[in-house]
Amino acid sequence: MGKMNWFCEEQTPGLKLCFKYRELLHSEETPYQKIEVYDTEEYGRILLLDGKVMLTEKDGFIYHEMLVHPAMGYLKKREKVVIIGGGDGGCLKEVLKYPVKEVYVVEIDRRVVEVSKKYLPFLASSFDDPRVKVFYEDGYRWLKEREDKFDLVIVDSTDPVGPAEILFSDEFLRVVSEKSFLYVTQSESPFLHVDFLRDFLKRVKKYFPYPLVYLAWIPTYPSGMWSFVMGRKRDTDIPDSPPPGLRYYTPRLFEASRVLPVFVWKRLYSP
Amino acid sequence: MGKMNWFCEEQTPGLKLCFKYRELLHSEETPYQKIEVYDTEEYGRILLLDGKVMLTEKDGFIYHEMLVHPAMGYLKKREKVVIIGGGDGGCLKEVLKYPVKEVYVVEIDRRVVEVSKKYLPFLASSFDDPRVKVFYEDGYRWLKEREDKFDLVIVDSTDPVGPAEILFSDEFLRVVSEKSFLYVTQSESPFLHVDFLRDFLKRVKKYFPYPLVYLAWIPTYPSGMWSFVMGRKRDTDIPDSPPPGLRYYTPRLFEASRVLPVFVWKRLYSP
Numbered sequence: 001m002g003k004m005n006w007f008c009e010e011q012t013p014g015l016k017l018c019f020k021y022r023e024l025l026h027s028e029e030t031p032y033q034k035i036e037v038y039d040t041e042e043y044g045r046i047l048l049l050d051g052k053v054m055l056t057e058k059d060g061f062i063y064h065e066m067l068v069h070p071a072m073g074y075l076k077k078r079e080k081v082v083i084i085g086g087g088d089g090g091c092l093k094e095v096l097k098y099p100v101k102e103v104y105v106v107e108i109d110r111r112v113v114e115v116s117k118k119y120l121p122f123l124a125s126s127f128d129d130p131r132v133k134v135f136y137e138d139g140y141r142w143l144k145e146r147e148d149k150f151d152l153v154i155v156d157s158t159d160p161v162g163p164a165e166i167l168f169s170d171e172f173l174r175v176v177s178e179k180s181f182l183y184v185t186q187s188e189s190p191f192l193h194v195d196f197l198r199d200f201l202k203r204v205k206k207y208f209p210y211p212l213v214y215l216a217w218i219p220t221y222p223s224g225m226w227s228f229v230m231g232r233k234r235d236t237d238i239p240d241s242p243p244p245g246l247r248y249y250t251p252r253l254f255e256a257s258r259v260l261p262v263f264v265w266k267r268l269y270s271p
Numbered sequence: 272m273g274k275m276n277w278f279c280e281e282q283t284p285g286l287k288l289c290f291k292y293r294e295l296l297h298s299e300e301t302p303y304q305k306i307e308v309y310d311t312e313e314y315g316r317i318l319l320l321d322g323k324v325m326l327t328e329k330d331g332f333i334y335h336e337m338l339v340h341p342a343m344g345y346l347k348k349r350e351k352v353v354i355i356g357g358g359d360g361g362c363l364k365e366v367l368k369y370p371v372k373e374v375y376v377v378e379i380d381r382r383v384v385e386v387s388k389k390y391l392p393f394l395a396s397s398f399d400d401p402r403v404k405v406f407y408e409d410g411y412r413w414l415k416e417r418e419d420k421f422d423l424v425i426v427d428s429t430d431p432v433g434p435a436e437i438l439f440s441d442e443f444l445r446v447v448s449e450k451s452f453l454y455v456t457q458s459e460s461p462f463l464h465v466d467f468l469r470d471f472l473k474r475v476k477k478y479f480p481y482p483l484v485y486l487a488w489i490p491t492y493p494s495g496m497w498s499f500v501m502g503r504k505r506d507t508d509i510p511d512s513p514p515p516g517l518r519y520y521t522p523r524l525f526e527a528s529r530v531l532p533v534f535v536w537k538r539l540y541s542p
Binding site: 006008012013014015016017018019020040041042043059062191215217219223224225246247248249250252253255256257259260261262263 | 279283284285286287288290291312314333462486488494496518523526527528530531532533534
């Protein structure tokens with residue numbers, strides 16, 4: 001067994017989630033953030049950025065499937081998909097389950113991709129697919145400067161502070177809406193950050209008149225209750241059947257994930 | 272502010288959830304268990320039994336509403352309801368929102384009720400309602416020895432180990448099915464304990480041929496993803512409108528809460 005230690009994520013000022021771990025596999029400070037990879041007893045390998053859990057080997061599939069498949073299911077044309085952030089390759093892996101032509105991953109921090117290739121190969125091997133093009137750039141600037149259009153923009157980002165703050169701004173949403181019909185992002189915990197979600201949803205609606213909010217259980221994110229916002233320029237049909245082999249998502253589950261608990265619904269939609 | 276300390280619940284051998292607290296309000300060992308009440312920064316007052324979080328002031332409403340309202344919504348006749356466990360009064364408070372005639376609370380540990388009355392009056396004041404009769408007895412034995420029948424049996428218990436183990440057994444389910452048409456219980460985390468849930472569901476089905484499994488987010492329970500099992504002797508209509516003022520439950524949310532993620536569905540229903 002060897003000796004066991006614990007590390008904790010301070011999820012909020014009054015709450016910590018602590019994991020027993022076998023080994024700290026990697027730790028470095030990049031110009032953008034601190035990257036750490038732990039090998040834990042309960043959740044397998046865990047990637048942290050600035051001390052926040054980004055994904056775990058055990059429950060990461062929930063986040064990746066729920067970020068990717070609802071929007072992919074709505075697409076009639078699946079030629080060009082953009083992922084902003086997502087340097088671990090988990091969302092990319094889900095996108096590549098469809099017959100897409102090209103996927104652009106725009107990750108600001110090259111080291112996230114390199115570290116993930118080394119320690120999270122079950123996700124990051126998706127970067128070897130010939131349909132993938134990686135850009136190590138600021139996502140907002142990259143998107144603004146592209147001349148072409150895309151079928152979907154997925155934002156797989158950290159919390160809306162520091163480098164990711166821009167990805168939840170008006171300027172960014174305007175640029176996304178000029179380049180794509182459909183857009184999806186994680187949008188924090190509706191249990192802990194419902195005011196953020198309400199304000200963000202209002203901003204999304206200015207550029208995508210038919211936004212959807214939906215929820216998923218993500219055990220290792222603060223409160224376990226997580227939200228996503230999908231921006232749509234027009235109303236869409238029910239999503240298509242997903243590829244086989246998924247472990248969380250079905251179109252029916254997606255419909256269910258849009259039925260919000262009263263306390264969330266009231267904060268988002270009552271005057 | 273005063274000085275702040277932390278206490279942790281060991282949710283699984285590899286995972287701890289830690290709360291910053293202002294004060295340990297109460298701690299005692301009874302013949303049945305250790306009872307503690309903390310005043311925390313993030314979740315308000317928290318009741319722990321044997322070191323496990325039973326409820327918090329901030330998110331307890333989710334558990335109480337989801338345990339009570341789906342089953343109450345199915346009842347045509349709401350005269351006599353039994354709560355086994357539930358010494359904190361949270362479920363009782365929800366049941367009393369309906370025009371029931373009598374509610375029997377069968378709590379094995381008198382001290383849970385007394386401590387809750389002192390430290391959780393926002394829940395435990397429900398014991399003052401004249402429709403309530405409290406018995407400090409073993410729930411299984413109490414139910415077995417009653418001659419009369421009930422409209423609903425609610426089991427609001429701790430984990431299925433120690434004193435609560437009997438409440439998930441065949442003998443207990445048989446007795447419940449002799450006394451009531453409808454039955455509901457919490458049934459652990461489908462993320463962490465899906466095999467327990469599968470085996471338990473099979474047992475329930477022997478006595479209640481139309482069982483339902485449904486889920487809720489409970490941020491302070493292990494993994495945040497929690498399950499409930501409702502036992503029904505025959506198929507029922509959609510539940511009635513709940514009383515006003517609820518913060519989580521709606522009949523539509525209940526329908527949604529029955530759509531299970533693929534990994535849960537497969538473990539419960541595939542051969």
